[in-house]
Amino acid sequence: MSRDDVSLDVQLIQRAVRLWRRRRKSVALALIALALLLTLLSGVYTVPVNQTGALFFLGRLVDDNIEPGIHFKLPAPLQRVQLMNTSEVRRTNLAGQWRETVSMITGDENIIELDVALQYKIGNFGPFLIGAESWEEVMRLVVTSSMTELTARMPVDEILTTGKSKIQIDLRTLAQHKLDEYTSGLTVLSTTIVAVKPPREAAASFRRVADAKSEKAKKVNVAQAEYRRNLAQARGEAERLQRDAESASEERIKKAQGDADRYMSILAEYRQAREVTRLNLYMKRMEEVINKARVVLFNPREQGPLDLNLLKAKNKKDSPK
Amino acid sequence: MKRWQKLTFLLLLLIALVWLSTAIFIVQATETAILTRFSRPLPTVFQPGPHFKLPWPVDSVIRFDQRLLVFNFNSATEFLTQDKKNILINSFAVWKIDDQHKFLATVRNRQGAEARLLDIITAAVGEVVGKYALTAFINPAGEQVRLAEINQQITDACTGVARENYGLNIIDVRINSFNFPPQNRASVIKRMQAERDRIATQYRAEGDEEALKIQASTELETRKILAEANREAEIIRGRGEAEAIKIYGAAYRADPEFYRFLRTLEAYNKIIDPNTTIILRSDSELWKMIDRGAP
Numbered sequence: 081m082s083r084d085d086v087s088l089d090v091q092l093i094q095r096a097v098r099l100w101r102r103r104r105k106s107v108a109l110a111l112i113a114l115a116l117l118l119t120l121l122s123g124v125y126t127v128p129v130n131q132t133g134a135l136f137f138l139g140r141l142v143d144d145n146i147e148p149g150i151h152f153k154l155p156a157p158l159q160r161v162q163l164m165n166t167s168e169v170r171r172t173n174l175a176g177q178w179r180e181t182v183s184m185i186t187g188d189e190n191i192i193e194l195d196v197a198l199q200y201k202i203g204n205f206g207p208f209l210i211g212a213e214s215w216e217e218v219m220r221l222v223v224t225s226s227m228t229e230l231t232a233r234m235p236v237d238e239i240l241t242t243g244k245s246k247i248q249i250d251l252r253t254l255a256q257h258k259l260d261e262y263t264s265g266l267t268v269l270s271t272t273i274v275a276v277k278p279p280r281e282a283a284a285s286f287r288r289v290a291d292a293k294s295e296k297a298k299k300v301n302v303a304q305a306e307y308r309r310n311l312a313q314a315r316g317e318a319e320r321l322q323r324d325a326e327s328a329s330e331e332r333i334k335k336a337q338g339d340a341d342r343y344m345s346i347l348a349e350y351r352q353a354r355e356v357t358r359l360n361l362y363m364k365r366m367e368e369v370i371n372k373a374r375v376v377l378f379n380p381r382e383q384g385p386l387d388l389n390l391l392k393a394k395n396k397k398d399s400p401k
Numbered sequence: 402m403k404r405w406q407k408l409t410f411l412l413l414l415l416i417a418l419v420w421l422s423t424a425i426f427i428v429q430a431t432e433t434a435i436l437t438r439f440s441r442p443l444p445t446v447f448q449p450g451p452h453f454k455l456p457w458p459v460d461s462v463i464r465f466d467q468r469l470l471v472f473n474f475n476s477a478t479e480f481l482t483q484d485k486k487n488i489l490i491n492s493f494a495v496w497k498i499d500d501q502h503k504f505l506a507t508v509r510n511r512q513g514a515e516a517r518l519l520d521i522i523t524a525a526v527g528e529v530v531g532k533y534a535l536t537a538f539i540n541p542a543g544e545q546v547r548l549a550e551i552n553q554q555i556t557d558a559c560t561g562v563a564r565e566n567y568g569l570n571i572i573d574v575r576i577n578s579f580n581f582p583p584q585n586r587a588s589v590i591k592r593m594q595a596e597r598d599r600i601a602t603q604y605r606a607e608g609d610e611e612a613l614k615i616q617a618s619t620e621l622e623t624r625k626i627l628a629e630a631n632r633e634a635e636i637i638r639g640r641g642e643a644e645a646i647k648i649y650g651a652a653y654r655a656d657p658e659f660y661r662f663l664r665t666l667e668a669y670n671k672i673i674d675p676n677t678t679i680i681l682r683s684d685s686e687l688w689k690m691i692d693r694g695a696p
Contacts, residue, residue, distance in 0.1 A: 138451040139427040183580060187541035190593050191581070210430045212469035221473060221493045225552075225575040233543030236593075262469060262495060262572065281590045285597035292601035296608030303615035307622075314623040318630030325634030329641020336645035340652040343663065347656055358662065365666040366687065373677040380682060 123153045125161055132166040132205050135159060144206030162209065166202045169269060172216065173197045174224055181275050184228055190236035191282075195275040196227060196251065200268045208265025215266045219259060223271060226254040236278070240286075244273050423457040433467050435501050436460045446501055463505065465498050469572070470511070472496060472518050479582055480530040488538065489580045490530065494522055494559070495573045503568030517567050522574055525558035538579065552576060 100107055126149065127133040133146030137159050146161070153159040174196040175182050181193035200219065202208045212218055230250055234243045251271040259266055278286045350357040427450070428434045434447040438460050454460040477489035496518065498504050508514040529551055537547040556574045563569040581589050653660045673679070681688045 136430060139429045139432075140450045141430040182578070184578065185539050185580060187539050187543065187546070189539060189589065190596075191586070191589060210468065212471075213466070214471065217471050217473070218469065218495060221471065221575070221577055225493075225577045228576065228578045229546065229548045232539040232548065233541075233546045235541040258573075278593070279590060282593045282597065285594040285601075289597050289601045289604065292604035292608075296604045296611070299608035299612040300615065303612035303619075307615050307619040310619045310623050311626070314626040318626050318633075321627075321630040321634045322637065325637035325641075329637050329644070332638075332641040332645045333648070336648040340648045343652045343660065344655065346663065347659060350656075350659055358659075361663070361666060365669055369669050369673045370679065372675050373673045373679050376678055376680045377683050377688065378680065379684065381684070 119155045123155050123159070124150065125153060126150050127163060130165050130167045131163050134162045134164075134205055134209055136162070141206060141210060144204070144209065164202065164205065164209075166205055169199050169201050171197065171199055172220065173274065174220065174227065175275075181277070182224070183279070184231045186231050186236040186239055187233050188235040191279045192231065192236060192239060193275070193277050193279055194227075194231070194273060196223060197270075197272045197274045198223060198268060199270045199272075200266050202265055203267035204263075204265045206265070207263050211263060211265055215259075215264055218262065218264065219255070219266055219268065222258045223251065223255045223268075226251055226258065230254070240276060240278075244276060248273055420456055424453055424455065425451060426454060426462050427451050428464070431466060431468050432464045433498075433501060434462050434464045435505070436462060442502055442505060444502070465501050465504065466511075467497060469495055469497055472515050472522075473577070474519070474522075477578070477580060478523060478526070480527055482530055482535045482538070483532055484534040484536075486535045487582045487585065488530070488535065489582050490526060491577045491579070492522060492526055492555070492574060493577050494518055494571055494575075496563070496569055496571045498568065499564055499570035500568030503566075507567045508569075514567065514569055518563070518569070518571075521559050521562055521571075522555070525555045525574070526576070529554045529558060548576060 125133075127146055129148045131148065132144075133151070134141060135143040135146060135153060137154075151161075153161055174194075181195045184192055184194060186192050198219070208215060227247075230247045231239060234247070239247065248271055252268055255271065256268045259268065277283065346357075346361075426434070426447075428447050430449045432449065434452075435445065436443045436447075436454050438455070442463075443460075454462070471493060472495075473493040474491050477491040479487055480490050482488055496514075498514075504514070508517055532554075533547065533551060536545060537551065540546050552573075552575045555576075556571065559571045559574055563571045
């Protein structure tokens, strides 16, 4: 810093002092005005997006729904503003951080281990801020007690299988209803059963039931497959029988037609020359027939009645051949 | 000297202002307050907002948390149901300060209040639980569970005493959870295991039974299909036979006499085989034909 600068500062101060002596009143007024202006400006505040503001005037809550944007309030001791994220979805679970599950009793006196995940958000900001010491704790207890009631109403098998989704829906409704009764500022968005299982000591037994169940299903499936296979086979067999019958009947008809046709052509021939055809046919057949068989000839006028014993003996002799 | 006086005056003014400011107090939105004049409580209850009082040391402010408070037992107590079954119950209460003066006079603060709540609620739970059988707490037939009613009765049993004696407003008492006492747990688990084994056996038996049923119906239906098919086949064959007979009939009607002749010839062919012996009279027509070539 140079000597000139120092002398300049000194000069400035001297000038300010002179001014102060000359216009004491107006300067004081200006200073007061400036202070007032700054105080007023300190009352300007903004509410960010997603957040809601609550305005307190001398302790009293006067507005619990200040929307995002620029706002003005009276300076500090008179008015106070509290901001909070009211659209954020918050999460917690029943078992908490240190346990994996909570233990409950089912309607059929079984012990069951379960955990429920909760999603919730701030509903009414005012009641949330001043209504209770901890709405979260109230909510957890209300959900736990509702869950206790719901599991107490169902047998263990139902809870482990089909009842789960029903419980989830009922649980949310029941808990929200109770919270509304307390005019709570929380909205429960969802209650999800994230774990449900039998106690460790009985887990093996429950698994055996599951195994037996799938074994049953397997047996039934195998039997049904067999059923379908056998039935298909039977239907195939039936089809074959029908085809056979159809072809046999077809053959029979064809044969009849063939015979008829043959007969008709012979008949046509026969009509041309009756006696000759008749004789020819007769003789031809007799040739065939007599060739095959043995013929015994006798003359009743000369030999008298035929001695059948003769025939028998003849037959006996011939039969081995 | 004049300057010294001025300064003293300013100082006194400041002290006076500070002292006067103790005549103003602000009750926050979550609170109420009462005043004590020389330690004796005054009857007015102050709601949230700014209020005046006599400055220190005459009046002093006592503030009360007016929010909903939770009293959680956090440990289960064993109770006996009407049918003499032991059950561990953990409950909680939602409450707030109702009568500030009574509260101050009897329990003074929250710890004191919670100690009284513990006694009142434990007694009420014991009394109400003893009136119900275990089946009112847990029941596979859901509509027979009367927990809502039990909770309501416990609450009703607590509210009067708490309000009149301690100025507490018990809004709700609820059974938070219940469980079997630890000494019963082993037997419960054993029962659960036995039950599971029974169910597993049942599933196996059902599987066998159903498979057998399916096998039986397989047999039945297969036979039915084949029988039906045989019947159908016979019908088809019969139809063919009928058709054939009709065809033969038509041929026969063309010349019955000749047909009979031909058919007889055909029959000879079938009737006579190498084992047949034909006995012919030497004076028969056939022999004559064979012998002489003409009848």
